[in-house]
Amino acid sequence: MRLSRYFLPILKETPKEAEIVSHRLMLRAGMVRQQSAGIYSWLPLGLRVLRKIERIVEEEQARAGAVQLLMPTIQPADLWRESGRYDAYGKEMLRITDRHERDMLFGPTNEEMITDIFRSSVRSYKDLPLNLYHIQWKFRDEVRPRFGVMRGREFLMKDAYSFDIDKESARHAYNRMFVSYLRTFERMGLQAIPMKADTGPIGGDMSHEFIILASTGESEVFLDKALLDLDTPAADTDFFADLSPIVEAWTTPYAATDEMHDETAFGAIAEDRRVSARGIEVGHIFYFGTKYSDAMNAKVATSEGTEVPVHMGSYGIGVSRLLGALIEAHHDDDGIIWPASVAPFHVGLVNLKAGDALTDGACEDLYAKLEAAGIEVLYDDTDGRAGAKFATMDLIGLPFQVVGGPRGLKDGLFEVKDRATGEKEMLSPEATLNKLVAALTA
RNA sequence: CGGGGUAUAGCGCAGCCUGGUAGCGCAUCUGGUUUGGGACCAGAGGGUCGCAAGUUCGAAUCUUGCUGCCCCGACCA
Known part of the structure; x- marks a missing residue:
């Protein structure tokens, strides 16, 4: 690309609304332009990076057996009434009325819609396991958007949804995404550490946040240094073999965000292996069982001929947020330092x-x-x-x-x-x- | 949603206190001189001073209301 024919609106001075380094650099480098609080236009340079990130995500999702589709940004309210979340979601959901006075919304996530797609087509355990994902713009009407694209109201997210016949199979599906995420972030030049996350009413051990370490990160994290020396699973990993040894290796050493932090457990680690750092959440995976399949009647036939609600999990990656996270992790006083895999x-x-x-x-x-x-x-x-x-x-x-x-x-x-x-x-x-x-x- | 700021040219700012019809730097355009780490000289264009009322002979400036944006907190991919 010839610069003389390109569109690269560099700023010599920093716009005053930008406080953190990634936001400043994205504006100065002509990657994005803010249109409203938490809503951005993606200029050519920024869009190229966004596409690079998407491509890596797509390749690694495919490797882990996830299948890509694309759901709309605008959803009918009725689906959300089925799950009960239309009333539960609150003001973060952007509600819209169309010309026929039908209640619509700009999707903040897609559990209901994917469950609807699933139940209309899948009837048998023979069609499982299944993992469907898309990369689509979401909207959450945050009270206070901030940090540029890291906390936008409109944001691009990869969200995958797994469907399995029982909890044990769902664990395998979970492990596939877990391993896939390790590879995905590593390929972007990021050190991402899985940390146990709050599982809420579901309980259990199947929810992890993937946190990248960056000195300017938004939250405090604590971890065992051993995690920093682990090898990322290879590209030829067999995702349909037993992945639990890998997951175990990555979940055994201590790692926690400040809200899940256990001072006693952390203190039990050898002192020279205790690392406290700052981190940015770039991915979140969790198993939620039959919460939506129960509410929305998504059932499959078992080999015995009975019908059971399908077990589900969901797996998110903040694609647009990663732009900010990457810059937080890779910059100096003169500007951005892109890892080659995501460089524009x-x-x-x-x-x-x-x-x-x-x-x-x-x-x-x-x-x-x-x-x-x-x-x-x-x-x-x-x-x-x-x-x-x-x-x-x-x-x-x-x-x-x-x-x-x-x-x-x-x-x-x-x-x-x-x-x-x-x-x-x-x-x-x-x-x-x-x-x-x-x-x-x- | 609580607290605190802020709004003047594309960007960064001054002017406001003490009302008199808008200015600086960068950027842009023209001409010239330059040319290996954000050049210099001369000239030019560009602003409903966030919006709406009010006070006043006169409002960027004073008063009231509204809105946008930013920061801290609570919340979240």
Whole structure:
């Protein structure tokens, strides 16, 4: 992509409404624009990251056996009257009346609707297990939206719903999502720790929040250092084998958010392994049994021919929130530092003297070769000044910057800078291409 | 929903106390000089001063009401 034809509205100054670093950087880097409290337009750069995150989520959901569909944002109130939540939900639910005076709502979640889809089509245990998910915009009319996209009213969420014949099968479904989440966040360059969450009226041990560690995180968390050294399950993990050893390995060491914190249990850990840090919740999984299948009459036939309500679980990932969480975890004073897997572009190619035959020729040539190699390049072909170009590249945080200027190119060399480490080296076009291909194409 | 702020050009701000018809920096446009870490000079365009009443000869400025947005708390993906 040529910067001269792109839309990248950089801000030199920080809009005063932005308090936390991710919000500031997202506004300054031209990723989002606030339209109302907690409601954002996604500008091209931000949208690219959102799509990268979605793609990773989709790949890992597929690996774990979840099947994607898409439900609407607007739902009929009647479904929610069936479950009893239409009255229970409160003012966080945005209620809408259509032209026929029918009660509608902008969905804050989709348990009712997915249960409706399920019950209309699935009748037999032979169709189970089933896990259906979608990635869709939700709306919760928070009293106080804040922290930019981390606490928006409108937000993009992946929500999966599992259906099983009994609680034991539901546990397997739960474990599949558990393992899938470990992989999903790891691929985004995030260290996510599963922490036991409040199970409410359902009880049991099947509810976990996935918390990423970031020094600017919203809540305090406590954990055993052992968790930081665990290996993420491999891509070839058999999700339909017994996953409980993996889940056990990740749930045995102590880890808790401040609301679930047990000072005594934490104190029992060896002192040098106690970690207290700050975290951001990016995922939440839980089993809720037959709560909705009972209320909405979603039954399946067992092998004995009897009918039982289906056991369900739901599994959320805050996709738009992850943008903020990623930046909280990966930035410095100059701007964002994107992990390559979610970076809006892989490489920022800077032509320091646009219009000059030498730099134009060398940059155009490298640009074409990088793109041909499957590397996503933002090519700054504008005639701005060097300092401003460097500052912009540092701000938007692409993993690599390649600088083509008259000084280096008279010797045939580009300067390649690693955004994360700040390391720079002068390389020939061939060496530049090889280095970037090696670093960015797995 | 309680508490506290704030609203003046695209962004960041001053002006308000003590009413006299709006200004600064950045950004934008034009011309010139520059050119490897957010250049310089000269000129130009751009504002219903959040909205509505009121006081006054006169309101960005004083009064009242409303609204938007932000922060702290309670709540939450």
